[in-house]
Amino acid sequence: MRLTKEQTERNRQAIVEAASRLFRARGYDGVGLNEVMSEAGFTHGGFYNHFASKEALAAEACRCTFERKEAALAVGLERMAKESAAGGALHRFLDAFLSPEHRDDVAEGCPSASLVADAGRQGVEMQAAFARGIEGYLATFSDQLAAPDPSLGEPARDSAERRTVATALVAQMIGALVLSRAVSQADPALSDELLAAGRDGAVRLRTAPRPSEPAGSGKRKRKRKRRQ
């Protein structure tokens, strides 16, 4: 039953996409190759015709999902920028990213949130894919922060500060999203509150002045024991 090269490539992509959704929804250890293959429409035996191992599939799925999301992000921000007032694109993106819909749709959601725990625990190939994806986000948000915004207290930031603020923004968004997902079944009110506070915090980060004595400067001595 040999297939054409084109069909083989389509089948391979179907496996990657099934893996992408399943890994996001239930984690690397929570999904078997059998389920990935049958979700993609195949029996499990043919898996190793396409991939060297489960780990290699996970790394490729991570890479592929980030690329797709980044492309969608760029298009989305551009469109929002045209539709909104100056500086409003980021606000609208935040509303979508920290929405109940995004929280509840893990399988189709941003991989930076759903794969963050697996990336720390899997091999270096997956970590590299994850790091590359995060770098892409940081670059996009840094650029976005350069756009003029009438509500900004200090409109002209230098590029180093834009990068720092973009990084804090990404941490804020992903932290709020993973936390709201972690409590959504047991405490829906807290889950919603986490989303709202994340949106609020992201806006504060955008408009906050540079701290006079940054905690992140690394200049303060840390000689006592770690506490948490």
Add this chain to the structure above:
Amino acid sequence: MRLTKEQTERNRQAIVEAASRLFRARGYDGVGLNEVMSEAGFTHGGFYNHFASKEALAAEACRCTFERKEAALAVGLERMAKESAAGGALHRFLDAFLSPEHRDDVAEGCPSASLVADAGRQGVEMQAAFARGIEGYLATFSDQLAAPDPSLGEPARDSAERRTVATALVAQMIGALVLSRAVSQADPALSDELLAAGRDGAVRLRTAPRPSEPAGSGKRKRKRKRRQ
């Protein structure tokens, strides 16, 4: 070989503590009961004398770890408050929480970061334990924000705003920590940058004015498709 009640309780605690460390380090699905029991010093057969299921153990481990960390947090903040200038306790805590040492010691680190992915995927009992732990953190940080700080732009916040800022702070800290862990092997520089930006962002959140048009108000219409 029946044991005294006291010894039985000590043994049970040993199992919970072994599970706490192992689950934090490698996740719920990444650790077997066999390993938990042998780490605690027992054979695996006796597990069900203490717990109804693996899930029940995970929930108890989550509960127990949060309680311990919260107690340490309260003591630590109090001590820092005595040693530091007004408002400096939170900065010092941030330095410790977002330190490379805390990032690299997942097994002993804060459960809010290491268990956040599992909480979203496991049963409601574990989610409830996680939610309770987060609520405790929010209460502690809200209180902490009431402390006078000379560097604050608006020193007198009302309690609702303190709660919002505390929630954003927790999201910022946990987001930066899990992201820095997710890339620490593949991109150590990015990992350090995430920690530093997290500290910087947390300080900005503390000092930022209330946003004039909060994105988190939920009043903006969201009729377009989710983008991420």
Add this chain to the structure above:
DNA sequence: TGTACATCAGTGAACGCGCGTTCACTGATGTAC
């Protein structure tokens, strides 16, 4: 306080099951002539 017995925490073997991975086989595709 002493005795008899029920309780139950720990042991280690066993259960069925699903995991990641391998393999012999099939047969249409791609390729060499």
Add this chain to the structure above:
DNA sequence: TGTACATCAGTGAACGCGCGTTCACTGATGTAC
């Protein structure tokens, strides 16, 4: 262009292994008298 054969994607059975869970057994502890 036509023919002969090597290639290889998919199938389905099988591999060893570790998983969560169960169970008969042991023997010191806790309890009833």
